[in-house]
Amino acid sequence: MPLICVAAPKGGVGKTTLAANLAEALHRAGRCVLAIDFDPQNALRLHFGLPVRDGAGFVTELPQRPDWQELVRHTACGVGLLPHGTNDIHAALRLNAALEREPELLLAPLRAMLADPALVVVADLPPGPSHPLHLLAPIADLVVAVLLADATSAALVPEIDSGRFLGTGTMAALHTGRVRVVLNQVDPQSRLSRAVAEALARHLGPRLLGAVCRDEAVAEALAAQHLLHELAPESAAALDIEEIAQGIAALLPAPAEAAVP
Numbered sequence: 001m002p003l004i005c006v007a008a009p010k011g012g013v014g015k016t017t018l019a020a021n022l023a024e025a026l027h028r029a030g031r032c033v034l035a036i037d038f039d040p041q042n043a044l045r046l047h048f049g050l051p052v053r054d055g056a057g058f059v060t061e062l063p064q065r066p067d068w069q070e071l072v073r074h075t076a077c078g079v080g081l082l083p084h085g086t087n088d089i090h091a092a093l094r095l096n097a098a099l100e101r102e103p104e105l106l107l108a109p110l111r112a113m114l115a116d117p118a119l120v121v122v123a124d125l126p127p128g129p130s131h132p133l134h135l136l137a138p139i140a141d142l143v144v145a146v147l148l149a150d151a152t153s154a155a156l157v158p159e160i161d162s163g164r165f166l167g168t169g170t171m172a173a174l175h176t177g178r179v180r181v182v183l184n185q186v187d188p189q190s191r192l193s194r195a196v197a198e199a200l201a202r203h204l205g206p207r208l209l210g211a212v213c214r215d216e217a218v219a220e221a222l223a224a225q226h227l228l229h230e231l232a233p234e235s236a237a238a239l240d241i242e243e244i245a246q247g248i249a250a251l252l253p254a255p256a257e258a259a260v261p
């Protein structure tokens with residue numbers, strides 16, 4: 001039932017990395033998890049070991065109104081995966097126009113998945129304002145906003161504070177309460193990284209779910225097409241992600257509760 005969106009006002013901050021590894025950590029914590037890739041980069045699948053040439057995904061099928069259950073891939077770690085699928089620019093533009101006309105093309109099958117009370121859906125979103133974020137934010141239980149501990153991310157904090165990052169006007173204000181922040185690639189050896197992280201921690205207070213340190217093991221895990229826990233479970237970043245997953249699990253209804261229709 002719960003929908004967790006992993007989003008960010010800018011790209012390259014670690015959304016996909018966190019979506020994949022948080023999904024896996026929640027699965028290990030006893031949740032039934034489905035990870036869905038809403039980003040045309042189609043990179044979430046790589047963390048779960050799908051071959052690079054495997055470009056199948058739900059997006060190309062959307063106009064045919066498929067049953068998403070049939071498109072779910074079963075990954076080695078136990079997380080269900082709905083890859084975005086590769087799309088050329090013309091198909092992407094046609095799809096955007098179709099979603100503009102009929103948002104239910106995407107929302108109806110997603111709602112059908114969310115009707116399963118035992119399922120936790122982790123959605124990897126494209127960077128910045130995007131069509132999927134616009135559609136998903138109103139039904140998300142939690143929006144995990146990923147920021148770096150650098151000047152650009154610090155400058156984007158007002159977007160998070162105001163909720164403008166998710167919408168405008170009253171809708172933005174309504175969504176603000178569901179946003180939690182994760183700082184990624186924090187480097188304790190860097191004066192600037194440390195200073196920004198400390199300032200953001202003070203500013204965000206309980207809205208900060210946690211921080212993940214910059215760790216070579218993260219990039220190595222992706223290069224090996226493994227999740228971080230599989231490749232380097234004792235790495236500093238793996239332990240950070242574990243702690244954040246526990247924080248997220250504490251915000252979700254307990255699994256037993258979720259199983260009651």
Ligand SMILES: Nc1ncnc2c1ncn2[C@@H]1O[C@H](COP(=O)(O)OP(=O)(O)O)[C@@H](O)[C@H]1O
Pocket residue numbers: 008010011012013014015016017018043184185186212213214215216218219220222237
């Ligand atoms: N904590 C981290 N330490 C080191 N490298 C990281 C960390 N988080 C992400 N990366 C690397 O940064 C790059 C961008 O991450 P990605 O998850 O693809 O970002 P996004 O989805 O926001 O575009 C990837 O090469 C990834 O391996």
Ligand SMILES: [Mg+2]
Pocket residue numbers: 015016017039041043
């Ligand atoms: Mg990404």
